[in-house]
Each structure stands twice: as structure tokens, then as C-alpha cells.
Amino acid sequence: MRFVKRMNYLQDIQLFKYHSTIGWYLILITAFLAAPLVMGTYWVSLLILIGINIIVALGLNLVTGYTGQVSLGHAAFFAVGAYTSAVLTGKFGVSFWLALPASGVVGALVGIVVGLPALRLKGLYLAIATMGFGFIIEEIIVQWEPITNGVNGLSIKRPSLAAFSLASDKHFYYLVFPIVLLSVLVLKNLLRTSSGRAFLAIRDSETAAESMGINLAVYKTAAFCISAFYTGIAGALFAHFMRFIGPENFTILESISFLVMILVGGLGSVHGSVFGAVFITFLPEGISLSKDYLPTFIGQQAGLQAAVYGLVLLLFIRFEPLGLYGRWLKIKFYFENFPFYKKDTFRKVRKFHRTQKQ
Amino acid sequence: MFIQQVINGLAMGCIYGLVALGFVLIYKATEIINFGQGDLMMIGAFLAFTCVNFLHLPFLLSLLIALVLMGFLGKIIDRFVLRPLVGEPAFAMVMATIAIGILLRSLGGMIWGYDTYKFSAGITDVPVRIGSWAVSSVNLWIMAITVLLIIVLYFFFNKTKAGVSMEAASQNQLAAYLMGIGVKKVFSNIWGISAMVAAVAGILLTPIQFLNYNMGFIGLKAFPAAVLGGFGSIPGAIVGGIIIGISESLAGIYLPRGFKEVFAWVILILVLMIRPEGLFGIHQKKRV
Numbered sequence: 001m002r003f004v005k006r007m008n009y010l011q012d013i014q015l016f017k018y019h020s021t022i023g024w025y026l027i028l029i030t031a032f033l034a035a036p037l038v039m040g041t042y043w044v045s046l047l048i049l050i051g052i053n054i055i056v057a058l059g060l061n062l063v064t065g066y067t068g069q070v071s072l073g074h075a076a077f078f079a080v081g082a083y084t085s086a087v088l089t090g091k092f093g094v095s096f097w098l099a100l101p102a103s104g105v106v107g108a109l110v111g112i113v114v115g116l117p118a119l120r121l122k123g124l125y126l127a128i129a130t131m132g133f134g135f136i137i138e139e140i141i142v143q144w145e146p147i148t149n150g151v152n153g154l155s156i157k158r159p160s161l162a163a164f165s166l167a168s169d170k171h172f173y174y175l176v177f178p179i180v181l182l183s184v185l186v187l188k189n190l191l192r193t194s195s196g197r198a199f200l201a202i203r204d205s206e207t208a209a210e211s212m213g214i215n216l217a218v219y220k221t222a223a224f225c226i227s228a229f230y231t232g233i234a235g236a237l238f239a240h241f242m243r244f245i246g247p248e249n250f251t252i253l254e255s256i257s258f259l260v261m262i263l264v265g266g267l268g269s270v271h272g273s274v275f276g277a278v279f280i281t282f283l284p285e286g287i288s289l290s291k292d293y294l295p296t297f298i299g300q301q302a303g304l305q306a307a308v309y310g311l312v313l314l315l316f317i318r319f320e321p322l323g324l325y326g327r328w329l330k331i332k333f334y335f336e337n338f339p340f341y342k343k344d345t346f347r348k349v350r351k352f353h354r355t356q357k358q
Numbered sequence: 359m360f361i362q363q364v365i366n367g368l369a370m371g372c373i374y375g376l377v378a379l380g381f382v383l384i385y386k387a388t389e390i391i392n393f394g395q396g397d398l399m400m401i402g403a404f405l406a407f408t409c410v411n412f413l414h415l416p417f418l419l420s421l422l423i424a425l426v427l428m429g430f431l432g433k434i435i436d437r438f439v440l441r442p443l444v445g446e447p448a449f450a451m452v453m454a455t456i457a458i459g460i461l462l463r464s465l466g467g468m469i470w471g472y473d474t475y476k477f478s479a480g481i482t483d484v485p486v487r488i489g490s491w492a493v494s495s496v497n498l499w500i501m502a503i504t505v506l507l508i509i510v511l512y513f514f515f516n517k518t519k520a521g522v523s524m525e526a527a528s529q530n531q532l533a534a535y536l537m538g539i540g541v542k543k544v545f546s547n548i549w550g551i552s553a554m555v556a557a558v559a560g561i562l563l564t565p566i567q568f569l570n571y572n573m574g575f576i577g578l579k580a581f582p583a584a585v586l587g588g589f590g591s592i593p594g595a596i597v598g599g600i601i602i603g604i605s606e607s608l609a610g611i612y613l614p615r616g617f618k619e620v621f622a623w624v625i626l627i628l629v630l631m632i633r634p635e636g637l638f639g640i641h642q643k644k645r646v
Contacts (some may be wrong), residue, residue, distance in 0.1 A: 070452065117631045119632060120631070123635060124448060127391075127452060128626065129627060130625045132623035132627055133617075139619050252578070303464035307465065310460035311452075311457075315452055317446070318439075321450055
């Protein structure tokens with residue numbers, strides 16, 4: 001067991017609790033920087049997808065996990081980012097390095113448009129409204145043919161940095177990785193500020209937050225805006241990574257899979273976002289790899305992936321609502337307190353009262 | 359042309375209304391929004407289809423079998439998925455119902471395949487002349503059965519003891535519990551009834567739309583209907599469904615291409631911005 005001697009209040013919000021953690025993270029970063037040198041192209045492309053998913057998960061976690069506003073329309077922000085970058089670089093010849101921040105900004109603007117009506121809505125209504133918004137954006141992409149090329153989709157080129165082309169996956173990885181790292185750091189730091197704590201307060205009780213002087217309208221819109229910025233950036237990276245996008249990449253199922261990602265990883269935690277992104281990227285790969293070992297009756301089913309997906313989601317909600325990160329914390333806690341771990345340490349305390357209807 | 363579109367919209371609206379009714383029943387009693395309602399609808403329609411086309415049973419018997427099986431399915435979902443989650447935050451419940459939807463859809467695909475089937479649900483499509491307009495008999499059947507179902511549900515909720523206890527549980531769970539109403543049983547029954555209503559909606563939908571494992575997505579359009587009617591109001595769900603159905607069908611002819619698909623969602627967002635409690639909803643304030 002390690003004890004940190006608290007000397008001042010700022011210690012409570014510092015990025016790393018122990019000094020040794022910094023060392024471990026540096027080793028991890030070095031390992032990831034070196035990864036493409038030893039890995040095959042297939043694994044590198046998976047790592048890139050994980051990176052893109054991490055950015056989305058961070059954004060969605062900010063709005064859903066930290067601020068408590070369920071969004072079933074994040075595929076729309078993803079689509080807006082992807083199409084902004086694709087159209088700007090493809091049709092208008094804008095440099096990728098301008099188009100990338102632009103897609104984040106356009107995403108954020110759309111986020112504000114969605115966030116504003118969302119202010120009046122609580123919980124499940126918000127989920128339905130964002131779902132409707134997702135459908136509308138999807139239809140706009142299909143119908144706005146002069147710009148988006150409709151159902152035929154758009155092809156996109158990989159960017160280049162001065163004379164250095166990022167066309168191969170291994171090079172593209174070195175574009176995605178710093179952006180992921182930056183996203184994590186920015187979010188981690190945002191959560192340390194008073195704004196970050198305001199988000200948490202809104203999640204825990206809107207009424208209490210409002211009575212503490214937190215302007216709900218401003219903070220909820222800000223949460224949507226930042227989240228949409230993240231998702232827009234991820235969308236742009238996705239577009240340039242896949243080199244082809246169409247409306248079928250941005251359906252309601254995509255929004256659901258984003259939610260599954262943060263739920264399986266861990267709601268309201270940055271580690272959880274990363275775990276969830278890794279999980280959701282590996283799940284389809286794992287299923288297609290294990291197909292050969294399963295009995296033909298199960299292995300050859302076309303709907304197998306969706307079924308596993310639904311089942312995993314149900315099992316996590318039922319048995320590990322805190323997600324993979326929650327499980328990780330519990331395991332860590334067990335070893336840190338080794339002989340003194342009690343079975344009921346993490347027993348859930350559930351509230352059975354409901355809102356009083358009038 | 360206008361009248362024709364209104365009647366087509368009315369029939370489609372009745373189906374949206376029925377699916378919305380399923381949401382509303384569950385929401386009223388348990389405060390859960392069931393995102394898998396559309397997929398329950400698909401399973402119900404496929405069950406009836408299987409009975410008629412593979413087991414060669416008469417249509418009414420198939421309908422009965424489908425309803426009973428769906429009632430059990432609803433109860434199973436309540437017992438094994440949602441009851442263990444009582445007391446969890448609403449988000450967990452929503453994700454659980456989404457997971458149910460995904461599971462049912464993939465199950466539907468595994469059992470009945472990914473093809474599109476034609477199933478006329480015992481209703482033959484003949485034009486019926488009322489005055490000077492020709493109306494498809496399918497549309498008349500859909501409206502008639504919807505009206506019948508609403509009357510049955512109305513009497514059930516207002517006149518029978520089981521119905522009144524459900525109403526009580528939905529108004530105040532704790533008070534109902536103290537009055538000796540088995541809240542668990544009520545929830546289980548509500549899920550059963552809701553699944554049956556979904557099955558009726560699915561079977562009524564089959565003469566208009568083809569049968570497919572993906573047809574649950576139509577059920578999502580019942581959300582605008584339920585919100586428009588005011589979530590939690592049974593007549594509101596049907597009225598909302600009818601308004602959505604008619605305006606969607608009119609949008610198909612008077613507005614540019616693409617509006618038909620999203621018109622329901624545009625209405626939804628407008629309603630939520632202007633009057634979030636819907637047409638028949640009661641504005642609720644939460645006590646702190």
C-alpha cells in the first residue's frame with residue numbers, strides 16, 4: 001500500500017497521483033511510438049482505428065459520462081467532421097492541415113445547434129432528440145448530392161506533410177497517435193478545471209448544480225460543443241484513413257456502437273474511453289478470427305457479430321456497470337490492500353425510490 | 359390524390375400509434391423507454407408468418423399463438439433483463455433495451471434469414487368504394503383493428519382490477535406496493551401486454567411493408583409519435599401516431615425528395631423545442 005502525504009489541496013487534482021505513474025506512461029508512449037516498427041500493416045491499421053475510436057470515446061464520455069447527457073446522435077458529428085474534411089480537401093483543394101481543425105470547428109458548431117434545444121430536455125428525451133438529429137443528418141448526406149455525392153460516397157486522399165507523404169498506414173499512424181495523445185491530455189486537464197467540475201456537478205444533480213451557481217445552459221452547450229469538436233476531428237481522421245466514405249458509415253448503429261464503447265470501457269473515465277475503444281475495435285476482429293473454431297452452426301451465422309455485441313452489452317450493464325475500467329480498479333484495489341480485501345467493498349448500493357409523479 | 363394520401367397516412371399512422379402505445383405502456387408503468395419495441399414488432403410478425411406459411415395454421419389461430427408467445431417473450435425480457443436492473447440509472451436501462459433490440463434483430467436474422475418476405479396477414483387487398491373515393495381494404499382493416507384495440511385497452515385499464523392496479527403502479531409505485539399490489543407482477547404483465555401490442559402492430563404492418571429482419575427500424579419512428587402525444591398518454595400515442603403518419607405521407611408528395619424519410623424527426627425536434635410535454639402530456643416538475 002502506498003500513502004501520499006497531502007500537503008495542499010492542489011494535490012487532489014494533479015494529473016498523476018504518484019510520480020512513478022509518469023514513468024510508466026512514458027514507457028507506454030515510447031512503446032506505442034515504436035509499435036509500427038515491429039508490427040505488421042494489419043495491426044498498425046487496427047491501432048489507427050483504435051486511436052480514432054479513442055478520440056470519439058473521449059468526446060462522448062465528456063457529454064455522456066461526465067455531464068450526464070445521453071447522446072444517440074454522435075455518428076452525426078462524426079459524419080459532419082468526415083464530410084467537412086473530405087469536401088474541403090477534395091472539392092476545394094484546401095490543405096488537410098487546415099481542413100482537420102475546420103472539421104472540428106464545423107462539428108462543434110453543429111454541436112451547439114444540437115446542444116441548444118437539448119437544454120430544455122431531460123435524460124431520455126434528449127436521447128430521442130439526438131437520435132432524430134442523427135437521422136436528419138444522415139438524410140441530408142444522402143440528398144445533398146452536389147456536395148456529398150449522395151449514396152455513392154466520396155473518395156479521399158491521404159494527406160502529406162511537406163514532402164513527406166502519409167499515404168501508408170505506418171506513416172498515417174504517426175499522424176493519429178499525437179492527436180490521440182493531445183486529446184487525452186486536453187480532456188484530462190479540462191476535467192481538472194472548474195468547468196470540468198461543473199460538468200460533474202451537472203451529471204450528479206442538475207438542481208444542486210444550478211443552486212451552486214452553475215449556468216446549466218452554458219455548460220451543457222459547452223459539453224456538446226467540445227464533444228462534437230472531438231468527434232468531428234475523429235471523423236476527419238476516419239475519412240482520410242478509410243479513403244472512402246458514404247452515408248452507410250454514419251447510421252444509428254454507429255451511434256449505438258459509440259455508446260457501447262464508453263459503456264463497456266467505463267462511463268466517466270478517460271481510461272475507460274481507451275479500454276472501450278480497444279475493445280470495440282478488437283471485437284469484430286476477434287469474432288472473425290474465432291469463427292473457424294466455433295461449431296459451423298454458430299460460426300457461419302451472419303448475425304453473429306450483432307448478437308455477441310448485444311450480449312456483451314447486456315452482460316456489462318448487468319454485472320459490471322462501471323465497465324472494464326471499473327474492473328481494473330477493483331483488481332488493483334484487491335492487490336493494493338492484499339490481505340484486507342473484503343467481499344462487500346464494492347457492493348452496489350441501489351436507490352429504489354423514483355421521481356414522484358404529480 | 360390528397361384524400362388518398364391522407365388515408366394511406368392514417369393507416370401508417372395507426373401502426374406508428376400502436377408501436378408508440380407499446381412504449382407508452384412500459385414508460386408509464388416502469389419509467390423505462392424500450393428502444394427494442396420495433397424489434398419486438400418484427401418478432402411478432404415473423405411468428406405469425408411462420409405459423410401461417412410453414413405450419414399451415416389458419417390465420418386467426420396463428421395470430422393467437424403469436425400473441426401468446428409474444429406475451430411470454432415480454433415477460434421473459436422483464437424478468438431476466440430489466441428486473442435485475444431496477445434501481446440502476448436510466449442510462450443503463452436505455453442501453454439494456456437497445457441491447458435487447460440488437461439481440462432480437464440478430465436472432466430474427468438467424469432464425470428467419472435475411473430475405474424479404476411477402477405476408478398478407480389474412481387480409482386481402484381489394485379497393486372499397488366509399489362515395490367517390492376508392493380506399494384499400496387493408497387500410498380500413500388497420501384502422502378498425504387499431505380502434506378495437508384501443509377500446510379493449512381502455513376498458514382493461516379503467517374497468518378491470520388488473521388494469522386499475524397497473525394504473526396505480528404507474529402513478530405511484532410505492533403507494534401501490536403498500537396497497538398490496540404486486541408491483542413485480544404488474545411490471546411483468548405490462549411487458550407482456552406491450553409485446554402483444556407490438557405483435558399486433560407488426561402483423562398489421564405486413565400488408566403495407568414487406569417482412570424483413572430489419573423492419574424494427576420502422577418502430578423508431580414511433581418515438582416522434584409518442585413524444586408528440588406526450589410520453590405517458592395512451593390517447594396521445596395514437597393521435598401522435600396518426601398526425602405523424604398523415605404529415606409524413608403528405609410530405610412525400612408536396613415537399614422535395616428526402617423529406618418523407620425525416621419528416622417525423624423534424625416534427626419531433628420542433629415539438630421538443632416548442633412544447634416538450636407534447637399534446638396530451640402533463641408538465642412534470644421534479645421535487646427535490
